[in-house]
Amino acid sequence: MKEFFLNNKILLFLGLFLSMPSFAQSDIVGKWETRDVIGYTDVFEYSLIKEKQENAARHVTFNLDGTFSCGDTMQCATDCFVFTSGTYAMIGNDQIHLIVENVRFVGLTCGMKKTQKENFSKDLGVFYIHKEGTAIRLISSSGDLQDDKDKMLYTQMLDSFTKEWRSYGYVWSNTDGNQSEEIVKDCKDKRNLINLSNYKIVFSKDESYGNVFLLRENENFHYVVYDALNKRVSLAYPK
Numbered sequence: 001m002k003e004f005f006l007n008n009k010i011l012l013f014l015g016l017f018l019s020m021p022s023f024a025q026s027d028i029v030g031k032w033e034t035r036d037v038i039g040y041t042d043v044f045e046y047s048l049i050k051e052k053q054e055n056a057a058r059h060v061t062f063n064l065d066g067t068f069s070c071g072d073t074m075q076c077a078t079d080c081f082v083f084t085s086g087t088y089a090m091i092g093n094d095q096i097h098l099i100v101e102n103v104r105f106v107g108l109t110c111g112m113k114k115t116q117k118e119n120f121s122k123d124l125g126v127f128y129i130h131k132e133g134t135a136i137r138l139i140s141s142s143g144d145l146q147d148d149k150d151k152m153l154y155t156q157m158l159d160s161f162t163k164e165w166r167s168y169g170y171v172w173s174n175t176d177g178n179q180s181e182e183i184v185k186d187c188k189d190k191r192n193l194i195n196l197s198n199y200k201i202v203f204s205k206d207e208s209y210g211n212v213f214l215l216r217e218n219e220n221f222h223y224v225v226y227d228a229l230n231k232r233v234s235l236a237y238p239k
Contacts, residue, residue, distance in 0.1 A: 028088075028096070028129075028136075029064050033057045038070040039084045039100030039122055046127070046138040062088060068098070080107040091126060094145055096138065098124040128152070154203035154214055161223050161236070162207055168236040170225065175233045180204060183226050184213055187233045194222065196235075 032048035038060055051059060060070035071083030086100040100122045127138040128148035141148050175186035180201055189196060199215040199222065206212075211226040223236040 028062045028090075031059055031061045032136075034060045034070065037072070037082050037084055038068070038098065039086065039124055040082050040103060044140050047135065048138065049135045071104075080105055080110040086121075091143075092145070094129055094148070095126050095141060095143070096129055097126050098138075100124060151203070157221065158203060158205045158212055158214055158223075161212065162205075165207075165209060165212075165225070165236065167239060168223070169239050170234040170236065172227070172230075172232040172234045175226070175231055177233075180213060183211075183233050184215065184224055187224050187235060189235055191237065193237075194235075196222070 031051040033051050033055075034046055034048050035058065036043050036046055037058065038046060046060075048060065051057070055073075058070075058072050060068060062068045066087050066089060067085065068088050069083065069085040072081040083104040083106065084100050085102050085104075086098065088099070089097045091097060102121075126141045126143045128141040128145075130137045130139060130152055139148070139152075171190040173186055173188045173190070175183050177183035177186055184196070184199075184201060187196060196215065199217045199220075201213050202216045203214040204211060209225070211228060213224040213226070215222045215224060224233060225236055226233045
């Protein structure tokens, strides 16, 4: 039993540790590579990597005066290149507010894109800044910093579990539940180690091996795996 709780508390510590770095305005200033043009496509998050040398990648530049510009590197006038620009404001050291004030299209094949999208303003809202080495992730936020940190912690815990799920033991129970709460309610601790009645589902994720639910009571966490094909559910027991 001690080992069972110890494994989960170690995961919690690692999650909290990885979530600790904060971000100041001076850290975001500069040029970053990005997969998506900020504000042009609707995405849940933007992944940015600090640009070390000039290249042909899509990029975004944050300036000290609170403005930013983003777009493709032009290579051929026969293509269509998208550029956005606007303002940003840091909220503390962990959140950023982005507003797009202009979209431009350059190239001979832009067509209706230019007519429909150019010269528009869009408040993208608040994003949580998560630092990963030389990269950062701007993740859409409700504005609640603690909620942002909790979600990042839960994401890291489930990512860690997914890498190690085969190292856990499972004791399956049948379930006819369709909703998450119904499925977890049918999960019985057949080793009589814990009482799940006071635990709440705080996060879930669909994986190839099943649906994973992260349960929490105060500072204790447990994983529950649901096998939808065979309609069965089990706690994940560290071996």
